[in-house]
Every structure is written in structure tokens, then in C-alpha cells.
Amino acid sequence: MQKDMIKVSVLYPNGGGKTFDMDYYCDQHVPMVLDTLGDAVKGATVEKGLQGGEPGSAATYQAIGNLYFETVDAFEAAFSPNASKIMGDLPNFTNIEPIIQVGQVAIDMT
Numbered sequence: 001m002q003k004d005m006i007k008v009s010v011l012y013p014n015g016g017g018k019t020f021d022m023d024y025y026c027d028q029h030v031p032m033v034l035d036t037l038g039d040a041v042k043g044a045t046v047e048k049g050l051q052g053g054e055p056g057s058a059a060t061y062q063a064i065g066n067l068y069f070e071t072v073d074a075f076e077a078a079f080s081p082n083a084s085k086i087m088g089d090l091p092n093f094t095n096i097e098p099i100i101q102v103g104q105v106a107i108d109m110t
Helices: 020-038 073-088
Strands: 006-013 043-048 061-071 099-104
Touching: 006 073, 020 043, 020 061, 020 073, 061 073
Parallel strands: none
Antiparallel strands: 006 061, 006 099, 043 061
């Protein structure tokens, strides 16, 4: 991933009574999002929470999805007209209200 890309992170907090279907997310939701947003998306990753900072503690987030775009404008132009379709799929895999953060990639050593 090149420096100065925009990373849109969708974080799904862990907690009592919260559910998340990782198989549906990876096999259905993310491919639908990528197809819907098209060439505006320059890359994507999905993280599954394993544990928190303390050994044996619960993960802070059940999952984190990351999408990469060249600019904030590119993200907004792709997402805005498709927001209801994308957000409307959430009940199919989770009862968690996601936290969304848009950031600029300052360094990437992958």
C-alpha cells in the first residue's frame, strides 16, 4: 500500500450479547462491498480479534474491516450513493453498531 492512501476502518466492538458471523462477513459482505464500490477501492483487509493487550483477555474488537482509497473524495464518491445497500447488509452478520474511522496512511512497511 502506498503512503498517503486513505484507510477506512470499520471496527466491530466486542462485548456481552454482541454477535458477529465472520464467515458471512468474509464470504458475502466484503465481496459485495468491493463489487459495489468498484475501482475506487485500492485494497482491503479483514482482521479477526483474538485477544486484548493482556494475555488471555478478550479482544477489544470482534473484527476490523479496512478499505483503502486514493483520497477521501474517492471514498465519499463511491460510498455515499451506496451507503444504504452496504449498511443494510449489517443485520445479516452482526448486531453490533460499527465504529468507522477515516485516516491517512502515514507509513506502510508491508
